[in-house]
Amino acid sequence: MYPVEMLDSMKKVETTRKERIGFEPKRMTEEEKKNLLMQYHPDFNDKGFTELKVGPNKGDKVPIELAELLQANSRIKDVDIDLTKIGYDVDVLIIGGGGAGASAAIEAQENGANVMIVTKLRMGDANTMMAEGGIQAADKENDSPMIHYLDALGGGHFANKPELLYKLVTEGPDAIKWLEDLGVMFDKAPDGTMITTHGGGTSRKRLHAARDYTGAEIMRVLRDEVINRNIPIIDFTAAIELILDDGGKAAGAVLMNMETGEFLVARAKTVIIATGGAGRLHYQGFPTSNHYGATADGLIFGYRAGAKLIYPDTLQYHPTGAAFPEQIYGALVTEKVRSLGAMLVNVDGEAFVHPLETRDVVSAAIIRECKARGKGIKTSEGHCVWLDTPMIEILNGEGTIEKRIPAMLRMFMKYDIDIRKVPILVYPTLHYQNGGLEINSDCLTGVDNLYVAGEASGGVHGRNRLMGNSLLDVIVFGRIAGRNAAEKSKNVKIGKLTLEHVKKFAKEMEQAGISSDMVSPKLLPSYARKS
């Protein structure tokens, strides 16, 4: 439970709760949002960014922590990798065992390819497993792909690549159908109608969920399906560099056994990068909601091989990371809590933002409340605000929390905080990489035979992703990548394997006067305390 210092403020929240029920905080005008973001969103904090000095995005602004890794030494810098010793030889190599990797694998096999997944931790130890809130798709009668398109475009600040967004919204319903046919159990009414809610920035209730275990339910079904299909999964094995052939085409990867450090060569006709996000790089010192392996590896070796980044300077800070108790600092409190009616409230019990503005706006509003207005609640890690969870059952009836967000109930209950009775404390947490490796609508990068899908790719969400569009992205584009990579592999003749591009990149770094004492990709964050 909460220490006494916080209880005074909690009383105020309780006092104002009655008036807040049935009252909808004003939505901001476009102008107001713009000013708020410019002043308080971390993406606009110049101190967090630097310009790249080498590679396809030379001159572009990226987070400092990412720049350090993009411009660090390869893990095989001084290692002689024997490229004639082929450890694995497949049609399609999939790097990353999350939702995008699994969807790609199933579809690639369905299209006749011999496919293999390598993944750094266990299959399914991934951001996909953690998605709580839900997955969008325009399948309801009052909804359409056009409305979905417009919502995502506005949320993405009109920077989404139209051909990608078109795919997302028009193939969305089919993706949900595919999951339903695989046996994913969505929340449904007794007649089979999907129970859908709003997410921040949606104009229709199009968020499908499986309690607040949406990602877990999808991931465990996909993993099960991959195993049922006898698709080989090489776990605890990370890709550390791509291998090209002498024609400059992607032709495999150098792998590293995470436990023994052994290097292995995987040769493939086509390669799909599905390595996910970067939360564990802790940009600007933020906590993160991401899984342990979210260290932007795919961006690093993709970039070295010549693939371009798009919007690498746009990160999503989820407005509601847990801020108390400190054991779960940074862990996600799903947006569904707000979809179900909980309001954000400051130290004085005042609602200060519409809870369903887009995430960037809500995050910036929380940061403003704490940093500029002095209306945050103090904790050992800084300041934070209340999320008034008891409103949910007042609005939706008793039992709603246990039924719809059991993971949240469980997470806080471990610390004697019953979210049905008392509000919780939240602060923005580093959540999602909006940008990534640039792809076209076939998931192909500028490097031949190199595909990317899921959070490692960029463009579909513009500069800000809406909740529920990322799970949809991994399914839709994972499947597209799998199909295309399989199709393409049928006509590929692999040339002589080479790692020259890695050497070339190192030389460019040298010429640009960069010397680094770091190696990349990072693979895992280092949390071990050094004495």
Added chain:
Amino acid sequence: MEEMVNVYIMGKKYTVPANLTIMKAMEYAGYQLIRGCGCRSGFCGACATIYRVKGDRELKVCLACQTKVENEMYIAMLPFFPLVKQVYDINKIKPDEQIMMQLYPEIYSCIGCNSCTKSCTQGLNVMRYIAYAQRGEYEKCAEESFDCVMCGVCSARCPAGISHPQVALLARRLAGKYLIPQFQQLAKRVKEIKEGKFEESMKELMKKSTDELRELYNKREIEI
């Protein structure tokens, strides 16, 4: 001063801050985790851990990322457990009683000791969902087992050798695919899209200038 406690990681003693989770305590002690750490948030089941507090006879289990250290706690991680996973074609099997009999016959050897339920890190009634599976009541089994993170602790404690999480997963897939009614409107929408019903409107929308799109966005009607 921070309150500190003594813990024994694989039997070796370390002094760590009292407010840490077991996972963070291991890192505080200097471990760079590779296995036994996935989501760090209680969703993936990678961090199953057994522990005993000195003086207590009972061996307890938990998720290391979700559990606070206690003084005099002996900790051992269980980063891998060989669950039995049977392979099947979801499109060919049927949601009848035979299928469990065929794939996971060991569930019928359950002796009702309830060790699984007692050990569940998610607080689920594991023995009950296995009973539902035995009776072919897959929807109930699915409902009851839904929050399972497949950490495998229940199976590690089972004298009958049941792989509970895999049984539950099969039940859920059967329920999701065959027993719970499909969403009719979804199939309809997929068909409409395939038939090109929205093609023209999509094209028209995509042709618009950013200013026009902005205008449409700002004026769009929001469902209540």
